[in-house]
Amino acid sequence: MRSNVMARTLVSLAAAVGIAAGGLATAGTSQAASAPAAHPVVSLQSGVLATHNFGLSSAQAKNVQRWLQTYWGYTDSIDGQLGTNSWKAFQRCLKQYWGYTGAIDGDPGVNTVKALQRLLQNWGYTGAIDGDPGSGTQAAFKNFANNI
Structure with a gap:
């Protein structure tokens, strides 16, 4: 019991x-x-590297990486992911020829995209040099990647 x-x-x-x-x-x-939703903060310091292909397929990004390897000192793998080291190599090109004045830091921010847009004017980009990697920038970037 x-x-x-x-x-x-x-x-x-x-x-x-x-x-x-x-x-x-x-x-x-x-x-x-009832509280506002918090947005997680992602830090590149955490060891996760961001990839910014701006609409390119992996095959197109590999074409860009091969071009960067041939002309701009890119030494990482040809993996189709435009990460920090790909963008550092691209920034070296953009600094020399396309008016990029920022740091060679591998971050494709507004100033990097503006310089990229100036380069892409030779590949069909007709939009404003505004640093926004929108559809016009992406279409010209694809044209660039397919024809380099």
Whole structure:
């Protein structure tokens, strides 16, 4: 009889804890839902390198990497992913010929894209030099990649 009372007590206690935990979880989610959603911050310092192909397929990006290897000191693998080292090599080209004045840091930010757009004017780009790698920039970049 005593073990039966003990079992009921444990079951009741477990149920009470479960209900309380569920209530706390629900309160937490309802509170979180009313707060603005936080956006995770991604840092390149974490060891994950960003890839910016700007609409190129892997095959097209490999063409660009081979071109960068031949002319601009790219030494990494030809993997079809335009990462930091690909963009450093590209920035060397853009600095020499296309008005890029930023650091050779491998980050294809606004100034890198502006210089790229100046280069791409020879490959069909007719848009503004605005640093936005939109559809016009991407189409010209594909034309460049297919014909270098």
